Amino acid sequence: MTLKEVMESARVLTAREKAFMAHCLISSLETQHDEDVDNAWKELAERRCDELLSGKISGMSWEEIKTQIRP
Template sequence: MSEAFKMFLENIEQLSTKEKALAAHCLLSSMDPENTLDVDKDWLLLAESRSAELESGAVQAISWDEIKKNIIS
């Protein structure tokens, strides 16, 4: 994992919600520029699916701190 990415993860909580959304959009858009028009639709579908999984109890939520520990280690 690059130092730049580690630094980004360690400081992500300092970003506002809008900054986090912009960073996510920029990262996704940079992966496949031809599909940028579908990014918002895809995010909405994913968010709705994940929300339904949480509400039904099919999955358990984990904290951002736990996610960071798993990524960084």
């Protein structure tokens, strides 16, 4: 399939499908994988989970978050 054919075919996709397609294309450009970044995110997620489970911090619902970020 040529690029022109792909572009023409993409016109009939829904916005959600186009967004997914764009994400896949952009992701395919990322050739380097930084293990340090993955480890940092893992450590942060584990620490936040431990804080939630211990009661050190409390969670917040999506509705609460939306009311705080909207003017």
